[in-house]
Amino acid sequence: MIRRVCLLSWQQQQAADSEPVESPGPPAGPQDLQDVQEEDGEDSTLNEELRKHSWSGIPREVRPVTWRLLSGYLPANKERRELVLSRKREEYFGFIEQYYHSRTDEHYKDTYRQIHIDIPRTNPLIPLFQQPAVQEVFERILFIWAIRHPASGYVQGINDLVTPFFVVFLSEFVTEDVENFEVAALPLDTQRNIEADSFWCMSKLLDGIQDNYTFAQPGIQNKVKALEELVSRIDEDIHSHFKRYEVEYLQFAFRWMNNLLMRELPLRCTIRLWDTYQAEAEGFSHFHLYVCAAFLIEWRKEILSMVDFQGLLMLLQNLPTIHWGNEEVGLLLAEAYRLKYMFADAPSHYKR
Incomplete structure (x- = not known):
């Protein structure tokens, strides 16, 4: 305590x-947050409502959509959400096709080597993160982020920042214990969506704290x-x-x-x-x-x-x-x- x-x-x-000093109110229920998510309006209005309802904790079942909205990855306009998700996911895998092969190039091999070393150390006691399929996802996310942000590149510690997003977006498809779930059992499209969403939301987070890593x-x-x-x-x-x-x-x-x-x-x-x-x-x-x-x-x-x-x-x-x-x-x-x-x-x- x-x-x-x-x-x-x-x-x-x-x-x-x-x-008296009081923190924001009690946790919102899943329906409260779902009602806010369903509202169609300006980004600023929706985000203000979402923040108010999310400060004291977000229920598991609505957390994935809420995090996408709060990070600014998903737009407030309901009608545009599917289109934006589809476009951003395609864009991420376009980066993979364009850049990932260069991990063995002289210019990038040190970056890739450090990422490759750090990933097994990420939450080593959680079985989920020791799965080869998951480690490959993290390698792609971190390498693409690093070469698209040359001012900082990859720095140890950034590897940890992928994990909460990955677990939250995985929980959308898993009812049991996420930490022991076999990711390879999911359909490939689902795995790809989780990977792309984790990349973009981690990128949004790092945009606000990039001077930590320059x-x-x-x-x-x-x-x-x-x-x-x-x-x-x-x-x-x-x-x-x-x-x-x-x-x-x-x-x-x-x-x-x-x-x-x-x-x-x-x-x-x-x-x-x-x-x-x-x-x-x-x-x-x-x-x-x-x-x-x-x-x-x-x-x-x-x-x-x-x-x-x-x-x-x-x-x-x-x-x-x-x-x-x-x-x-x-x-x-x-x-x-x-x-x-x-x-x-x-x-x-x-x-x-």
Whole structure:
């Protein structure tokens, strides 16, 4: 269970504010989201409604369509959706025909080799991702994305970002446990559609955080600095504890930013987290910072009990979240929302 950390700076701010800080409302039911999806209108209007209903979690049965809409891959206009899906899927496989053979070219072979090495390491404990058919899908997605984005190319960590989309779009055709499902049993057209949709939605996500993966990864460096700044204001004890034992934020938070906490949480929790990230403006960039801060403070007691560098780093790199589920993620997001409200939406609160 997430602990509510009561900090002096928060108490002071809450006393000053006349209204309590509340995250968006309770989860919407499948019918609520289906009704919104069926509406025909402007992108901005539909997305606003969808975001409102999706922030607190999206039911499994409507998640695939909702994610396609929230990512901007599927248009708001209902009549255009099938046409757009068909065209984008064809376009992706056009890229495969045009570029995939070049993976053995001198110019691209290092990129392909790194992708080939990283894919078996992607969720190694989940049988789904050890299937040759799935690994080949990931190789194609990542290679095509890399050569179409030469400013960054392929960077380790991007491989993780395909997995939530792939699992969500696969779940549209699978009623049993997705993590153990044999993908080769699906019709080839279905497999191709899942692959193309995963590519486009991952691309939309990366469009918003590409500076995380360009040379020297400036986006991540800046976010880690911002996390350090934020934690120094919301929990000076943790911040001082790190300084005392010479723990640098970059030593643990680089991975939190590079992999969007995917290495710290079970996949089911990542998918729930991404419901909110896609519903929140700049969820994968700006809001993620506050989620990281809330996540760090969740382990306050354990952090402060560690009195050596090695113990602290081991804890921070192996946080015990294996049994986490929707409840823990929901509370984490509520805490992050409160932090965002206090600090991002009121910059003067940063002042000591």
